[in-house]
Structures are given as C-alpha cells and as structure tokens.
Amino acid sequence: MSTANRGVVYKGPGEVAVESIAYPELALGNRKCEHGVILKVVTTNICGSDQHMVRGRTTAPSGLVLGHEITGLVVECGRDVEFLSPGDLVSVPFNIACGRCRSCKSGQTGICLNVNPSRPGAAYGYVDMGGWVGGQTEYVMVPYADFNLLKFPDADQAMDKIKDLTLLSDIFPTGFHGCVTAGVGPGSTVYIAGAGPVGLAAAVSAQLLGAACVIVGDMIEERLAQARSFGCETLDLTQDGDMADRIEVILGEREVDAFVDCVGFEAHACGCNHGKEAPATVLNSAMSLTRAGGQIGIPGLYVTEDPGAADEAAKQGALSMRFGLGWAKSHSFHTGQCPVMKYHRPLMQAILFGKVNIADAVNVQMITLDEAPKGYADFDGGAAKKFVIDPHGSVAA
Structure with a gap:
C-alpha cells in the first residue's frame, strides 16, 4: 500500500x-x-x-x-x-x-x-x-x-x-440544525440570511421541515438565482429599502416566524452601504424581523478573535447588538457548532x-x-x- x-x-x-x-x-x-x-x-x-x-x-x-x-x-x-x-x-x-x-x-x-x-x-x-x-x-x-x-x-x-x-x-446537518433551533416546522415562514452553501442547505432543510415560505437574502445575484431554482423567495440586499417592507410584499406580514443566520462575523451592511463590513448587522436584523416569541438559529460562525476586524471591539469578538429588542420580543437564540x-x-x-x-x-x-x-x-x-x-x-x- x-x-x-x-x-x-x-x-x-x-x-x-x-x-x-x-x-x-x-x-x-x-x-x-x-x-x-x-x-x-x-x-x-x-x-x-x-x-x-x-x-x-x-x-x-x-x-x-x-x-x-x-x-x-x-x-x-x-x-x-x-x-x-x-x-x-x-x-x-x-x-x-x-x-x-x-x-x-x-x-x-x-x-x-x-x-x-x-x-x-x-x-x-x-x-x-x-x-x-x-x-x-x-x-x-x-x-x-x-x-x-x-x-x-x-x-x-x-x-x-x-x-x-x-x-x-x-453543511447539510448544519443548515438543518439552524432551522431546527429556529423552530421551523410545518407552515412556518422563514428568513435565511446568506445564500452560500450553508444558507442554501438551510433553505432546503426548511422546506424538508415543512416551511410554507422560505425567503433567502444575499448580495450576490448568482447565489440568489440558485435559491430561486428550488422554490425560495429572495431579497437582493444590495438594493435600498426597508427589509420589513420587502418581506411584507412577499408574506403580507412584516415579520417571519423563524430566522436563520448563515452569514456570521464577516457580514456586510445592506443597501447603499453593502460594501462596508458590519459584523452585527445580521443579528440585529434577526431581532427586527422575527416575530415576538420567535426563534433565531445562528449556525453562522462568530469568533472569539478576529484580527482583521474593522474596529477594536470586533477584533475581540465584541459586537454592537441591539439585544434589548430581542429581550423585549422574548426571542430565543441558539448558537454554536452543529x-x-x-x-x-x-x-x-x-x-x-x-x-x-x-x-x-x-x-x-x-x-x-x-x-x-x-x-x-x-x-x-x-x-x-x-x-x-x-x-x-x-x-x-
């Protein structure tokens, strides 16, 4: 041998x-x-x-x-x-x-x-x-x-x-885990942040779990097209506009039942600032867009040290989150490796x-x-x- x-x-x-x-x-x-x-x-x-x-x-x-x-x-x-x-x-x-x-x-x-x-x-x-x-x-x-x-x-x-x-x-178990911990089930409306491989795997997992509507957001049109290829709704995050307004166009409601963060710490701002890194933006969007009592699954990677971060706090893994909003809405957050x-x-x-x-x-x-x-x-x-x-x-x- x-x-x-x-x-x-x-x-x-x-x-x-x-x-x-x-x-x-x-x-x-x-x-x-x-x-x-x-x-x-x-x-x-x-x-x-x-x-x-x-x-x-x-x-x-x-x-x-x-x-x-x-x-x-x-x-x-x-x-x-x-x-x-x-x-x-x-x-x-x-x-x-x-x-x-x-x-x-x-x-x-x-x-x-x-x-x-x-x-x-x-x-x-x-x-x-x-x-x-x-x-x-x-x-x-x-x-x-x-x-x-x-x-x-x-x-x-x-x-x-x-x-x-x-x-x-x-990635298949990781995407599935993100959906399970976000409480996805039959009839759920789900937002998936990120259309990379884990995000796409999460979108498929949401469908497998019986979600009624799966919305995928990303900044790369080719990846959004991939999500649409198996029946997802999509949001191009390079475009301006309030995300809740855009979700309402799809669902008739401004919030989703379940939110899955498949982006992690290298997140970028949406709209006209989409070229600027904003590591807490997905987590803050999750709290804004998830209904009261909803769950947020976070399979996206967050690190304890990020030497390439834009500010000193983020270099130590410290992010500026609007956590009080999540508390007020009784959100559940689930993090960590699948x-x-x-x-x-x-x-x-x-x-x-x-x-x-x-x-x-x-x-x-x-x-x-x-x-x-x-x-x-x-x-x-x-x-x-x-x-x-x-x-x-x-x-x-």
Missing part, C-alpha cells in the same frame, strides 16, 4: 497550496490510537469556514492542513475498533468527539470536553480546534471511530449518491430514499485535489457553487 499523501495547506492570507504531507498514523501524540481508523479520502469539501482562515481573518498558523468535511473508505483500523472494517465507506462528522464525556453522552458532540485542550469542541484542520490534521488530503486519521463515523449501508448505492452524501459531514451526529443518519435516509436533492440545491462542483487552490479563489469570489474535492478520482471513475 502506498504511504504517499498530499493535502491542501494554508500558507498565509489569500494563499493555499497542495503539498506532500505525512501519511497518517494511528497515533495521538506519543501513544497508539487503537480506537482510530485511517481513511482513503473519497470526497472532501471546501467550506466557508475554511475561507475565513484563508482570508486571514483568524489566527490560523501557516502550514495548517485544511479540511473538515470528509467522506472516506476505511483502509486501516486500530485494535479497539469493533464495528468498522477495511472497505467500509463512511461519513465523518466535522466535530471530533470522544463519546465518553458529559457533553458527548448528552448528544452535544460539538462541545466534546476531551479532544481539545484549549476549549470545548474540536474539528479537523481548523484554527484553535485541537490541532487535528485536516482532511483535504488523500488520507486522514479519524479517532474514536466507532462513535464518530456513519457507515453507509451499501457502498455502491452510496457512490451513486456521493455528491449528496458528501454534504452530511457538515452536533452533526444528531442529524446525519436521518438526513442520510432522506437522501437515499430520494426525499431531498441537496447536491443540486447547493450546486456541487467536483474538482481534483490540484484544482483546490482555484476552488478557494472562485469560492472567495462569490461563486454559487459548493466545491467538492475528489482526491483520488474515485467519483470521476
């Missing part, structure tokens, strides 16, 4: 490169990782969260191997792995979770207490998330494999739907039984590993695509 390996490496603001990296070992520091597996990566996706690092908006160090959205084939198992075997095709939750701590036992796998010495929660290839090697690679090691991995019941069937199933590692394992099996079933076409909704674009730097550049330019890397040509074949 080949022990060569290559991966996408962050070099500095605006620069990634595909380089030779170490082949993974079943090891955690100086000890054997008997509960882990090594995967041959079948698909690995470029995420908007990766883009924050590549833009230089975090404290990510040069040399970080990127990638937390992974689907792969098991090629080697540690001694203590009982329920997986070489040849199994699996989805990897982007959350790394031990399965043993208080958080994991309560289903809060996004804030595992044992996999990151700095804070609760860990992820592959991400700044301050435990130092785990990322999966935009040819091979990667996954710990606590029996607990973490979702095995597809039929590998051939899974490969037929791999463009959809690859989205189970992050606990992927809570959702990935039922969403897999929805895909396998043809209830949702998530790859079409987010416009999956397959690329090779060597095309990853261009994928990052195109994504940063606002392309209405979800770039999925096929490092071994498995999907192409």
Whole structure:
C-alpha cells in the first residue's frame, strides 16, 4: 500500500497550496490510537469556514492542513475498533468527539470536553480546534471511530449518491440544525440570511421541515438565482429599502416566524452601504424581523478573535447588538457548532430514499485535489457553487 499523501495547506492570507504531507498514523501524540481508523479520502469539501482562515481573518498558523468535511473508505483500523472494517465507506462528522464525556453522552458532540485542550469542541484542520490534521488530503486519521463515523449501508448505492452524501459531514446537518433551533416546522415562514452553501442547505432543510415560505437574502445575484431554482423567495440586499417592507410584499406580514443566520462575523451592511463590513448587522436584523416569541438559529460562525476586524471591539469578538429588542420580543437564540451526529443518519435516509436533492440545491462542483487552490479563489469570489474535492478520482471513475 502506498504511504504517499498530499493535502491542501494554508500558507498565509489569500494563499493555499497542495503539498506532500505525512501519511497518517494511528497515533495521538506519543501513544497508539487503537480506537482510530485511517481513511482513503473519497470526497472532501471546501467550506466557508475554511475561507475565513484563508482570508486571514483568524489566527490560523501557516502550514495548517485544511479540511473538515470528509467522506472516506476505511483502509486501516486500530485494535479497539469493533464495528468498522477495511472497505467500509463512511461519513465523518466535522466535530471530533470522544463519546465518553458529559457533553458527548448528552448528544452535544460539538462541545466534546476531551479532544481539545484549549476549549470545548474540536474539528479537523481548523484554527484553535485541537490541532487535528485536516482532511483535504488523500488520507486522514479519524479517532474514536466507532462513535464518530456513519457507515453507509451499501457502498455502491452510496457512490451513486456521493455528491449528496458528501454534504452530511457538515453543511447539510448544519443548515438543518439552524432551522431546527429556529423552530421551523410545518407552515412556518422563514428568513435565511446568506445564500452560500450553508444558507442554501438551510433553505432546503426548511422546506424538508415543512416551511410554507422560505425567503433567502444575499448580495450576490448568482447565489440568489440558485435559491430561486428550488422554490425560495429572495431579497437582493444590495438594493435600498426597508427589509420589513420587502418581506411584507412577499408574506403580507412584516415579520417571519423563524430566522436563520448563515452569514456570521464577516457580514456586510445592506443597501447603499453593502460594501462596508458590519459584523452585527445580521443579528440585529434577526431581532427586527422575527416575530415576538420567535426563534433565531445562528449556525453562522462568530469568533472569539478576529484580527482583521474593522474596529477594536470586533477584533475581540465584541459586537454592537441591539439585544434589548430581542429581550423585549422574548426571542430565543441558539448558537454554536452543529452536533452533526444528531442529524446525519436521518438526513442520510432522506437522501437515499430520494426525499431531498441537496447536491443540486447547493450546486456541487467536483474538482481534483490540484484544482483546490482555484476552488478557494472562485469560492472567495462569490461563486454559487459548493466545491467538492475528489482526491483520488474515485467519483470521476
């Protein structure tokens, strides 16, 4: 078996490169990782969260191997792995979770207490998330494999739907989680802030949950057109005009039942000021546009440190929010990483039984590993695509 390996490496603001990296070992520091597996990566996706690092908006160090959205084939198992075997095709939750701590036992796998010495929660290839090697690679090691991995019941069937199933590692559960925590249900009216891949996944999720009307707002027409392609209403946020007035035109009411923030800390002001960064603008819009007693799901990323922020407060993650309005309207806010394992099996079933076409909704674009730097550049330019890397040509074949 080949022990060569290559991966996408962050070099500095605006620069990634595909380089030779170490082949993974079943090891955690100086000890054997008997509960882990090594995967041959079948698909690995470029995420908007990766883009924050590549833009230089975090404290990510040069040399970080990127990638937390992974689907792969098991090629080697540690001694203590009982329920997986070489040849199994699996989805990897982007959350790394031990399965043993208080958080994991309560289903809060996004804030595992044992996999990151700095804070609760860990992820592959991400700044301050435990130092785990990322999966935009040819091979990667996954710990606590029996607990973490979702095995597809039929590998051939899974490969037929791999463009959809690859989205189970992050953005489909994340978008779904945003809607669930916003209280979306049958007959709901929903506003989705942001038409990037997570926003589009949230819009599909809202429909899957039975929403009556899903409105998606963004500043890029190509992305809004993608949202309209599967039945969403849209708002072009580069246009002037009060948002409540514009929502009233669609709904006959000025507020929605549920609001999902899929933008996060790099938000920009709407209307004539849309080129100006305003990190709290989506959160403030959420409180203005959500009905009294409504819920606000916030899967969009907010950081504790943003060295590229426009003001000193935002550099420390401190935002100017009109929180009193949310209090007065009895809003519920739900933040944080999606606990992927809570959702990935039922969403897999929805895909396998043809209830949702998530790859079409987010416009999956397959690329090779060597095309990853261009994928990052195109994504940063606002392309209405979800770039999925096929490092071994498995999907192409």
